[in-house]
């Protein structure tokens with residue numbers, strides 16, 4: 001058994017607080033008792049839907065329909081290891097009639113139906129989306145995130161800004177609008193707290209009314225935008241997280257004999273490749 005596997009264990013946690021981040025996204029603050037929280041920023045935990053009595057029939061129905069067991073879902077930790085409590089931040093997946101094959105199972109109850117004092121079992125902690133363990137730390141990091149892809153980067157940012165003051169961070173963060181921007185206010189606060197270490201570029205695909213008085217740009221994350229950022233940086237390590245092609249999209253495209261349509265993650269990877277960025281300079285995680 002290697003060191004990573006030994007660290008993974010089941011924990012019974014109690015929801016100590018429920019924070020609505022955006023209309024569809026909620027942070028659950030989890031109290032773990034005296035358990036040692038041995039995790040790194042960027043790690044995730046998993047939650048098995050079978051433990052929820054309210055989901056019993058729903059899970060059985062979906063298993064019948066899909067012909068396979070529903071697997072545990074992964075959630076990155078939005079807390080930082082130097083914080084007292086564990087936290088996850090969950091975006092409610094939607095069902096689009098005529099478009100979605102099945103309704104989502106776990107995220108709706110985590111994001112909308114979990115109350116203070118509820119208990120659940122989580123399994124953690126693991127994942128490769130962490131700061132380098134061997135070898136030197138980068139002097140600069142370019143974080144590129146979209147939507148709930150901010151979650152592990154938020155944990156990395158909170159931790160690294162405090163613990164590694166020599167690392168400079170630039171975050172390019174894409175959302176539809178301020179209303180959907182998870183941790184928007186917290187990121188502005190971090191930027192004010194660490195002005196020499198952190199720069200945040202909010203990118204909205206929809207125009208915002210002026211009343212928010214926000215430093216933001218409109219548009220998507222394009223090769224040109226990334227190139228302009230990279231030109232100001234010294235060989236940064238890139239941490240990229242956001243929606244990617246799901247395994248279901250891959251299977252269905254394969255059946256149809258076509259290539260699956262790229263999503264945020266694949267588009268940015270393609271841009272980075274076009275800009276001549278080496279693979280080893282990129283750490284990425286897909287929320288497909």
Ligand SMILES: Cc1cc2nc3c(=O)[nH]c(=O)nc-3n(C[C@H](O)[C@H](O)[C@H](O)COP(=O)(O)OP(=O)(O)OC[C@H]3O[C@@H](n4cnc5c(N)ncnc54)[C@H](O)[C@@H]3O)c2cc1C
Nearest residue numbers: 073074075076089090091100101102104105106107151248
């Ligand atoms: C490493 C990692 C970290 C993650 N961290 C976070 C996080 O911090 N926050 C967060 O909100 N999410 C995160 N996710 C996503 C999360 O794990 C779940 O995938 C998400 O919450 C949806 O789960 P669900 O049970 O609600 O939906 P699911 O039941 O898994 O359904 C999701 C979608 O897949 C479709 N689908 C399901 N089964 C099939 C099928 N058999 N065929 C075709 N289509 C199907 C559904 O129609 C739906 O659109 C992470 C994922 C990974 C891999």
